[in-house]
Amino acid sequence: MDQDHRHNLWSLFTLLLNVFITGMIILSVYILLKNQIDDFIDKPKYSKEQLVEIADRSRLLRIQKRNDNWNLIENGIHVNTGLKADKNIQLIIGSCTSCHSAKLITQNRATRSGWKSMIRWMQETQGLTDLGSNETIILDYLAKHYAPKQSGRRQNLDLKEVEWYILNLDKNGG
Amino acid sequence: MSKRREFIKKSLAASLSLSIGSNIVFANYIPKGLDLVGLKPLLGNQFPGKSKSMTVLNDRPINMETPAHLLNDALTPNELFFVRNNGLPPANINVENWTLTISGESAQRTKSYTLTELKSKFENVSLNLTLECGGNGRSEFNPPAKGNQWSTGAVGCAKWTGVRLKDVLEDVGIKSNAVYIGYYGADMHLSGDPEKHPISRGVPIDKALENESMIAWSMNDQDIPMLNGYPLRLVFGGFPASCSGKWLEKIVIRNKVHDGQKMKGSSYRVPCKPVAPGTKVDDKDMCIIEAMPVKSIISYPKTGATIKINQQLPISGHAWTSASEITKVEYSIDFGMSWNNCTLKDNNNRYEWQSFNAMIKFPETGYYEVWARATDSNDMKQPMLLPGWNPKGYLNNACHRIAIKVV
Numbered sequence: 001m002d003q004d005h006r007h008n009l010w011s012l013f014t015l016l017l018n019v020f021i022t023g024m025i026i027l028s029v030y031i032l033l034k035n036q037i038d039d040f041i042d043k044p045k046y047s048k049e050q051l052v053e054i055a056d057r058s059r060l061l062r063i064q065k066r067n068d069n070w071n072l073i074e075n076g077i078h079v080n081t082g083l084k085a086d087k088n089i090q091l092i093i094g095s096c097t098s099c100h101s102a103k104l105i106t107q108n109r110a111t112r113s114g115w116k117s118m119i120r121w122m123q124e125t126q127g128l129t130d131l132g133s134n135e136t137i138i139l140d141y142l143a144k145h146y147a148p149k150q151s152g153r154r155q156n157l158d159l160k161e162v163e164w165y166i167l168n169l170d171k172n173g174g
Numbered sequence: 175m176s177k178r179r180e181f182i183k184k185s186l187a188a189s190l191s192l193s194i195g196s197n198i199v200f201a202n203y204i205p206k207g208l209d210l211v212g213l214k215p216l217l218g219n220q221f222p223g224k225s226k227s228m229t230v231l232n233d234r235p236i237n238m239e240t241p242a243h244l245l246n247d248a249l250t251p252n253e254l255f256f257v258r259n260n261g262l263p264p265a266n267i268n269v270e271n272w273t274l275t276i277s278g279e280s281a282q283r284t285k286s287y288t289l290t291e292l293k294s295k296f297e298n299v300s301l302n303l304t305l306e307c308g309g310n311g312r313s314e315f316n317p318p319a320k321g322n323q324w325s326t327g328a329v330g331c332a333k334w335t336g337v338r339l340k341d342v343l344e345d346v347g348i349k350s351n352a353v354y355i356g357y358y359g360a361d362m363h364l365s366g367d368p369e370k371h372p373i374s375r376g377v378p379i380d381k382a383l384e385n386e387s388m389i390a391w392s393m394n395d396q397d398i399p400m401l402n403g404y405p406l407r408l409v410f411g412g413f414p415a416s417c418s419g420k421w422l423e424k425i426v427i428r429n430k431v432h433d434g435q436k437m438k439g440s441s442y443r444v445p446c447k448p449v450a451p452g453t454k455v456d457d458k459d460m461c462i463i464e465a466m467p468v469k470s471i472i473s474y475p476k477t478g479a480t481i482k483i484n485q486q487l488p489i490s491g492h493a494w495t496s497a498s499e500i501t502k503v504e505y506s507i508d509f510g511m512s513w514n515n516c517t518l519k520d521n522n523n524r525y526e527w528q529s530f531n532a533m534i535k536f537p538e539t540g541y542y543e544v545w546a547r548a549t550d551s552n553d554m555k556q557p558m559l560l561p562g563w564n565p566k567g568y569l570n571n572a573c574h575r576i577a578i579k580v581v
Contacts, residue, residue, distance in 0.1 A: 100232075148318050167481050
């Protein structure tokens with residue numbers, strides 16, 4: 001009797017164990033295949049609100065990624081603006097590029113007084129405000145990095161810039 | 175959730191500001207729905223209607239020139255035509271509602287025309303007219319002049335279709351005391367301040383009344399590209415292209431020299447009397463540029479061509495002037511020691527550039543430069559050296575040249 005009773009208890013235990021193991025197996029398969037199953041029964045993974053938030057977040061991430069590169073400096077050049085790298089470059093970017101492209105600086109050359117007269121011209125005609133103590137820093141930067149080079153009345157062709165190529169004259173009968 | 179959204183929005187605005195380097199000054203003034211065309215290159219590298227082969231000198235405002243070897247077409251294609259913008263072009267243009275208003279002290283009345291009225295009321299004309307920026311060639315001046323450092327490509331010639339400015343001005347009525355006309359366009363000052371015009375120039379009344387002075391709505395039988403003044407612009411051949419107002423909304427007939435943006439100070443002016451290089455010139459001694467000088471460009475082949483000694487080099491290009499026509503184009507392969515005539519085409523109308531070509535034989539192998547020199551009907555020739563230095567670096571009409579190797 002005692003033995004039968006023990007046998008019944010053991011049967012019940014093994015049954016419960018089997019149910020538990022089967023349940024665990026089904027659960028782990030579901031977890032593994034959740035996405036596929038959800039897709040199969042066409043259940044949306046995320047609520048509408050979650051989707052909007054994800055889109056916003058990924059857009060923000062993309063912009064952050066761009067901004068991480070914003071101050072990238074390669075070969076002494078601030079890549080995003082093309083300006084010569086310098087400890088005061090943020091001041092230059094902030095002061096100059098809110099109104100015009102940095103290209104207007106990088107393509108020009110002038111002496112310190114030449115750059116100063118450009119600042120005065122911008123103040124007199126283009127609405128640039130007084131730069132205060134920053135003006136000295138800006139002029140130092142411009143005079144140092146964008147000074148004129150000496151050249152004659154007509155320079156040689158810039159042969160470093162010329163890409164030599166074989167001219168195909170077949171069609172032109174040369 | 176909504177707080178978070180608000181935060182994200184703000185960070186986006188801040189990030190946009192960061193990505194252009196700083197805050198957008200006068201951001202509050204920017205009309206709703208207006209795209210800042212000047213910002214687009216930074217955000218998407220897209221210049222609407224323009225070829226990727228253009229050389230971009232400036233992206234705010236947009237300024238781009240055409241490499242010399244891409245100017246070989248008899249008429250410059252729209253996507254290769256240079257762009258010199260002073261402000262931000264307007265966006266979201268409604269052509270149906272676009273009007274051109276003529277007014278001013280010397281106008282007999284104020285009158286407005288829709289585009290449809292302009293097209294139906296006046297004789298439609300098509301002319302091939304050359305436009306060249308007054309600062310084309312600035313990059314060569316020494317001491318250097320400030321501004322966009324144009325090399326050779328701020329020039330192009332297109333077929334313009336529209337009406338004669340003269341016909342429209344006469345329909346309004348010109349008082350006998352008229353001296354000048356000035357234009358106003360729909361472009362926006364870089365600061366975004368609606369009270370400021372980026373540019374408002376014009377021409378003397380005599381120039382305005384020339385048969386070739388046009389109000390155009392079409393360029394090479396297509397809409398004018400947005401960056402070149404869509405949907406309506408002035409076109410004056412022979413004068414600095416800055417006179418040919420874009421996004422044209424208003425013309426004023428003035429009883430004095432027009433005093434709009436970039437008419438005064440040193441803008442589009444040269445010393446009234448010649449000065450030594452580097453001279454500081456007072457504004458009162460600077461005179462407005464009117465007629466542009468004789469000039470030419472070699473558009474074929476691209477500089478850097480290498481040919482064999484048994485081959486002849488074909489060259490071609492265009493020459494233009496504010497005089498009635500180009501009478502001669504010559505080339506030299508020995509730095510001006512000797513000159514040979516090119517074959518020159520006539521123009522269909524005044525201010526159209528004239529194409530030239532030649533076949534060149536080289537005496538021996540080595541490095542050569544092919545120089546071209548045009549002469550116009552006033553017997554004016556291009557200089558080989560830089561012409562008179564001027565503080566703003568205008569009117570460089572020195573000969574164009576290309577490098578050639580003969581092997």
